[in-house]
Amino acid sequence: EAGVAQSPRYKIIEKRQSVAFWCNPISGHATLYWYQQILGQGPKLLIQFQNNGVVDDSQLPKDRFSAERLKGVDSTLKIQPAKLEDSAVYLCASSPSGLAGREQFFGPGTRLTVL
């Protein structure tokens, strides 16, 4: 079974530029999550999708961050414009439905450096 795929793995941009990250979840997983992991901290949930609908985006800085999950499969997270404090690893995770959905499967992450 293929795992969660993310690209790019690394990205370096200047502040005020825009950037986009892509995630392909495990086939059949209804729920998709985006996390932000700042160096030295645990992951923090940014947004949760159930199929192609948003379940929770309360921690997403909506003035600069946006995310979509078209057709309930792949997802894209965008930052525009980026700030220095956005430097972090962005993790995508997916989970199946039901009680098995308690376990989330994580991708390798995208390491973003904002200069």
Added chain:
Amino acid sequence: AQSVTQLDSQVPVFEEAPVELRCNYSSSVSVYLFWYVQYPNQGLQLLLKYLSGSTLVKGINGFEAEFNKSQTSFHLRKPSVHISDTAEYFCAVSAGDYKLSFGAGTTVTVRA
């Protein structure tokens, strides 16, 4: 809302020695508990989980954890570590909404 406290930010340990990583949580409702491991430049991998049943949970790579409801703890243990166990370990909790709340992590460094 749930929260997790990992009591040790760094744990140095010698190869073949035992290790314990401490995790305490707070929640007003029943919880589900997880330990994840993160190797350098990789995503998170599930070590073990407590959903229900036996409070002693066995996971991959020889790790185990014990759920203690009265002490609101979920400490992770391994009787004999290897160099390859050097990594960052995260304790996480979820409740009715399936969302995970993570601790700040514990860095384990295994020395020969």
